[in-house]
Amino acid sequence: MTAETDLSDTIKWNLSAVRDGVAAAAKDVGRDPGDVSLIAVSKSHPADRARAALVAGHRVFGENRVQEAQEKWPPLKEAYPGSELHLIGPLQTNKTGDAVALFDVIQTLDREKLARILAGEIDKQDRRPELFVQVNTGEEEQKAGVLPLDADGFIGKCIYDYGLPVVGLMCIPPVNESPALHFALLADIAKRNGLTRLSMGMSADFETGVRLGATEVRVGTAIFGARAQRD
Numbered sequence: 001m002t003a004e005t006d007l008s009d010t011i012k013w014n015l016s017a018v019r020d021g022v023a024a025a026a027k028d029v030g031r032d033p034g035d036v037s038l039i040a041v042s043k044s045h046p047a048d049r050a051r052a053a054l055v056a057g058h059r060v061f062g063e064n065r066v067q068e069a070q071e072k073w074p075p076l077k078e079a080y081p082g083s084e085l086h087l088i089g090p091l092q093t094n095k096t097g098d099a100v101a102l103f104d105v106i107q108t109l110d111r112e113k114l115a116r117i118l119a120g121e122i123d124k125q126d127r128r129p130e131l132f133v134q135v136n137t138g139e140e141e142q143k144a145g146v147l148p149l150d151a152d153g154f155i156g157k158c159i160y161d162y163g164l165p166v167v168g169l170m171c172i173p174p175v176n177e178s179p180a181l182h183f184a185l186l187a188d189i190a191k192r193n194g195l196t197r198l199s200m201g202m203s204a205d206f207e208t209g210v211r212l213g214a215t216e217v218r219v220g221t222a223i224f225g226a227r228a229q230r231d
């Protein structure tokens, strides 16, 4: 057996293990596992690894850099037209047009300038990626996202002033804190704003995310292995 088929087998096996984990966590709290979408985060990995997941039947992926995704995804999307690509990393305003053209979902809407430019691009390109507002639940200085106190106002502005297709909220809890409180806070903000989708949970805590209502979990390492470079 070659190293490549080994890797494909590993990715296939990992995908099914993570899916099992999602299903078990959903059942724990009486949720339908089918209501949770597993986003396979292929950032920093070569296109071959994403392709292995596609061959294994997986169709939903996440990338954190627009340029990297532009280099990797157009041929994969062409080969697998049903695939769905999520942007899960910060979006610079000068990349907004490229992001609207390539991504099906953008999870990192977090400031008014970006909302304005997104609205313009959506109009111009006649493409409407679904949007998540990122909330900085830990109020960390270095982290993207709107502060919890500003969330209601910002969500309202995006939907009513800019007409944006905001469907849910996303958060990345602080590394050294238990994620449950952050997920619960995110769920609370979504609920009071009438938003039904919650992107929360990564390799280390996706089960907790699912138990607290995640409709999307973003899992990289547990599917594709460790990343060579830092993100």
Ligand SMILES: *Cc1c(COP(=O)(O)O)cnc(C)c1O
Pocket: 041, 043, 064, 088, 089, 172, 202, 203, 204, 218, 219, 220, 221, 222, 231
């Ligand atoms: C990298 C990344 C993930 C996946 O992280 P893992 O720990 O490898 O599962 C999820 N969400 C965001 C926003 C990321 O940048």
